[in-house]
Amino acid sequence: MEDALCVIGEALIDFIPQEKNCRLKDVNGFTKAAGGAVANVAGTVAKLGIKAKLLTKVGKDPFGDYLLECMKKQNIDISYVKQTSLYDTSLAFVSLDDKGNRDFKFYRKTAADLAYAIEDIDESCLDDVKIIHFCSVDLVPSAMKEAHKYLLELAKKHNILISFDPNLRFSLWDDLNLLKETVLEFMKYANIIKISDEELAFITGCNNINEAKDSILKDNCELLIYTKGKDGAEIFTKNNHLAIDGLNVKAIDTTGAGDSFIGAFIYQLLKNKDYDLANIAKERLEEYLKFANYYGAYMTSVEGALASLADQKTIDEFIKLVNS
Numbered sequence: 444m445e446d447a448l449c450v451i452g453e454a455l456i457d458f459i460p461q462e463k464n465c466r467l468k469d470v471n472g473f474t475k476a477a478g479g480a481v482a483n484v485a486g487t488v489a490k491l492g493i494k495a496k497l498l499t500k501v502g503k504d505p506f507g508d509y510l511l512e513c514m515k516k517q518n519i520d521i522s523y524v525k526q527t528s529l530y531d532t533s534l535a536f537v538s539l540d541d542k543g544n545r546d547f548k549f550y551r552k553t554a555a556d557l558a559y560a561i562e563d564i565d566e567s568c569l570d571d572v573k574i575i576h577f578c579s580v581d582l583v584p585s586a587m588k589e590a591h592k593y594l595l596e597l598a599k600k601h602n603i604l605i606s607f608d609p610n611l612r613f614s615l616w617d618d619l620n621l622l623k624e625t626v627l628e629f630m631k632y633a634n635i636i637k638i639s640d641e642e643l644a645f646i647t648g649c650n651n652i653n654e655a656k657d658s659i660l661k662d663n664c665e666l667l668i669y670t671k672g673k674d675g676a677e678i679f680t681k682n683n684h685l686a687i688d689g690l691n692v693k694a695i696d697t698t699g700a701g702d703s704f705i706g707a708f709i710y711q712l713l714k715n716k717d718y719d720l721a722n723i724a725k726e727r728l729e730e731y732l733k734f735a736n737y738y739g740a741y742m743t744s745v746e747g748a749l750a751s752l753a754d755q756k757t758i759d760e761f762i763k764l765v766n767s
Contacts, residue, residue, distance in 0.1 A: 446573040446713050447494035447520075451594055452481035452581040453556045454499045454514065454524070455533035455549075456506050457698060459747060467538040467548055475506075476698075476747035477513035478535070479556075480578045480610045483699045483748045487706025487738065489518040490752040493713050496520035496568060498594070500559040500587075506532035507555065513749055523568050530555035537698065549615055560586035561593045572603055573718060574635075574709055578610040582625050595632045604718055605663070607633035608705050611642050619645075630664070634720060637668040637705045652677065665720040668732070670704060670739075678732055683725050687732055690740040690765055699748025704739030707758075708732065737762050 458473035485495035497519055501507035503526045510532060514521050534550040551557065559581075569575075575598045581587045598605050609626045616622040626646055630636060636659055638646065649655035652669045656679045659667050667679040675689040711731035717723050723731075738753065741761045745751040753761065 445494055445571060446716060447496060447571045448485060448488045448574050448576060448709060448713060449496050449498065449568060449572040450481040450485045450576045451498040451591055452479065452577050452587075453533055453554075454479040454482040454497065454501055454510050455535055455556070456510065457748065458534065458536045459696065459698065460538050465538060467536060467546055470538055473536065474747075475509070477510050477749040478699060478747075479533070480580060480608065480702045481576060482510075482514060482519070483702035483752070484576050484608075484706040484709065485519045486514070486517040486749045486752050487703045488710045488713065489520070490754050491707070491710045491758075492755065493710055494520060494571070496523055496572075498523050498559065498564065498568065498590075500525040500527055500530070500555045500563065502526070502530055502532035502555045503528040504532055506534065517749055517752060523565060525559065525563050527555050527558060530558045547612060547614055549612070551615065556581055557583065557585040557587045559590050561590050564590060564594060564597075566597060569597060569601055569603060573713060573716075574604045574606055576606040576608070576705070576709060577629075578608050579622070579626055579629070580610060580612055580615060582629060583615060591629070595629075599632070604634045604712075604720070605632050606635040606637070606705065606709060608637040608701065609642055609646060610701065611645065630659070631662040634663050635666045635668070635709075636664050637670065637701075637708075639701065640669070640671045640674075643669075652679075668705070668708065670701060676704075676732055676736055678728050680721050680723070680728075682721060683728060685725060685729050685732070687729065687736055690736060692740045692744050692765065694743040696746045697743050699751070700739045700742040702748065703742045703752060704735045707738035708735040711735070737765065740765070
């Protein structure tokens with residue numbers, strides 16, 4: 444049986460501005476794009492050829508139908524996605540500055556994904572799963588937060604690795620202290636944690652990863668990935684540390700870049716069946732990290748997220764181009 448990924452959390456529509464370097468209130472037109480952090484991670488793994496399934500709920504509305512179509516096109520296993528007429532598909536409006544960086548306004552007061560509940564989880568969905576991945580967007584107080592806890596406890600029971608990318612979205616939380624408490628609570632489940640340079644101080648209280656790493660590499664965490672955007676990335680395990688440089692790529696849109704980075708890294712673990720995280724050889728870790736870095740860089744060079752994900756041939760061509 445092929446090893447698979449399972450993700451839980453939001454699938455939503457990103458409305459990308461048709462003009463850049465413009466505040467959200469001044470944008471005149473948007474283009475819709477399927478997205479959601481965990482959906483992007485699942486899409487990356489699936490596009491590269493490994494089974495990835497999504498646990499979420501979308502509205503029985505045109506946006507929900509569009510999401511399901513897009514996810515199916517990207518080979519994501521949507522057999523466990525629920526549709527409901529009681530709630531709406533989540534929407535996010537984005538503005539981009541001249542470097543492709545984003546500002547968000549979410550429409551989630553009637554979000555279908557937050558209504559995904561424990562009783563929606565079919566335990567058989569984990570039969571072939573080796574890694575579960577989640578983010579913090581859907582950890583606001585909700586049925587979905589409780590569904591996360593239930594699934595993560597199941598994962599621990601079945602010795603399934605757990606990956607967590609906090610992927611902080613401050614505008615979704617009325618209480619930032621609650622956001623921090625929630626992230627710290629859920630970090631305790633994770634064997635793999637990806638954290639960005641922009642998130643480090645908020646989550647750990649430290650401005651330096653070397654000061655913060657020991658507070659992260661505890662509980663269940665065996666592998667910490669620290670991303671620094673154009674400046675590259677680092678990996679810390681209890682036995683290893685390595686760093687790679689960033690890539691010089693003209694960024695058009697950073698939407699989905701971090702998601703595809705962790706997705707590409709998880710893909711390498713699944714492809715090579717490397718689940719003893721603390722003892723992966725340093726050379727292999729470097730190979731996985733470099734591949735993830737290329738994939739994330741590729742995603743900044745194209746517009747949109749889910750629909751723009753690269754298959755193996757496309758990413759191989761991009762790597763050749765960058766290195767030529």
